Amino acid sequence: MSSFRFIHTADIHLDSPMRGLSEDVPEVAERLRLATREALTALVDAAIERAVDFVVIAGDVYDGDWRDYQTGVFFVRQMQRLAAAAIPVYLIHGNHDAQNQMTRSLRLPDNVQTFSAEAAETRTIDGLDIALHGASYAERAVTDNLVPGYPEPVADAFNIGVLHTGLGGRGGHENYAPCALDELTAKGYDYWALGHVHGAEVLAEHPHVVFSGNLQGRSIRETGAKSAYEVIVEDGRVAELRALHCDVARWAEQTVDVAAAEDFNDVFGAMRSAIEAGVEAAEGRLAAIRLRLTGTTPLHDRLLASPDMLLAEARTTAAGLGADSVYIEKIKLATDPEQDAATRRTRADALGELQRLLDEASNDADIREMIEKDVRRLAERLPHEIREHADDPLLRAAIDGDTATLIDGAGDYLLARLAAEDNAS
Structure with missing residues (x-):
């Protein structure tokens, strides 16, 4: 089985309104308002510099209703940068994405493949023994366990499950797409790329079950370093996880x-x-x-x-x-x-x-x-x-x-x- 590397990220919440800002220091407030955009730009920079084979986004690119259509335009431009570097992107919609009607009508570059909200499906990557399985949210509040509907693992391939889940209400988040850790580890996949919970955490290894956390902290409720993961796979096994700290404000x-x-x-x-x-x-x-x-x-x-x-x-x-x-x-x-x-x-x-x-x-x-x-x-x-x-x-x-x-x-x-x-x- 081949060796490769990819980036796992989630919960970008592009242009999310920063909470707790004061106009007493307008230049700083403006920097914080742009932080989610700068974090995404830094992530794309890292993907190109490291020549990763693909990027996985496990939901919540956006933050509900866009206040400005330029939010979508900015995301498209960043995906076009990855397209120019021949880096494909595999994306599911999370609860905040599903809330936004414009998310569904936005035309993304051909390198971005979005998983269906009708049923979990499988995507493969040409030239690599990789199968990605995922499902998008059709509506904000998904209360059903989606894991049983995910396809069986593809034989002789490195199988990646992409899921937006509360995993039992972890970290105080809404328990959307509820499931249990042992369900994930028993599925037969090699890596679960999870989103929705904003704290990065490796819940299991071999198979790996990983929350990447959100890319940029947005308020005092989201303290500390924020990151994505670079996942290095050698001979069909995860050899290393490297935190990519793309946050510009902490x-x-x-x-x-x-x-x-x-x-x-x-x-x-x-x-x-x-x-x-x-x-x-x-x-x-x-x-x-x-x-x-x-x-x-x-x-x-x-x-x-x-x-x-x-x-x-x-x-x-x-x-x-x-x-x-x-x-x-x-x-x-x-x-x-x-x-x-x-x-x-x-x-x-x-x-x-x-x-x-x-x-x-x-x-x-x-x-x-x-x-x-x-x-x-x-x-x-x-x-x-x-x-x-x-x-x-x-x-x-x-x-x-x-x-x-x-x-x-x-x-x-x-x-x-x-x-x-x-x-x-």
Whole structure:
């Protein structure tokens, strides 16, 4: 059996809207918006430079409805570059592709072969003993197990299954095209090129079952290095998997322990160290960083009352490191006060009175009903994208109708503001 190499990628989500961007740093925001295009360009560059025999895309080239037809045009141009290098592409449509009507009408170059959505089918490659088996999604939510419908392996060939699957809801993703790992390994294929789950993972070897992960992180939920795989096959067996890091921006959440901080200058110094560590971890790429401040500290109240100042200081530090190297997405405060609620409750001042009122509010059915009614009305008016992806604890609590968390969180903020003003006077 011959030897060859191919690239396995998935979940490109071309022109996906980056979440968590601020227009305070417009040049960085624009770079992040173009990151999925640059990542795909880098992938095509790698395929041509390495002279791979073919490319496999395991679904979700796009990100649902295109906001601009140029999204499709850009993908076609990248596929034309591969065509000029005589590199074929084998593609299945995933749930996001199926959502887009224009995906079906887009004319792709002849080197791109798209698997049918009617039934799983087999494609072979001239001159190589390779059989690829795959099925596209006909609609967004595929709830049937597709694996039983995949063809039997071709004898004396290296068999590759291409599948877009949640594999049991792995990584918190929707469990589309559900199946089990042992079903895949028992199919008789040599390599399963999987898509849909955005974290790269090799689930089995010989036969290989592999999620390539997505090509470019798109928000703080998709941290760390992102990649495709170059698969090297020798004498009919996978000899090596090489990660191809095509991402041009890397998201990270950096923990900043401020327990030992005596003043804000100490906090700023700790934030700077965390930012520098994030930049180093990005390995020359744009670092998109969220700072998470932790620790029990007497500064808790002042920190909670000063979010804008903290963010401005962090972005000033980032600007000093170079506008092309780092972007501060958010500062998340997860510190704890030295004085807990039970201690505040016993105080005879305004802080103690407010704590007692908040305790009563949490247990007052009329107040809870009023908050639930008003907050629910506001939450229902939020755009779907915000409702789906909100990660701020209070906003998430409002959307989910978690009144207890909402009262506790709002109370913590009010207490911190009062305590900060009291300390400043």
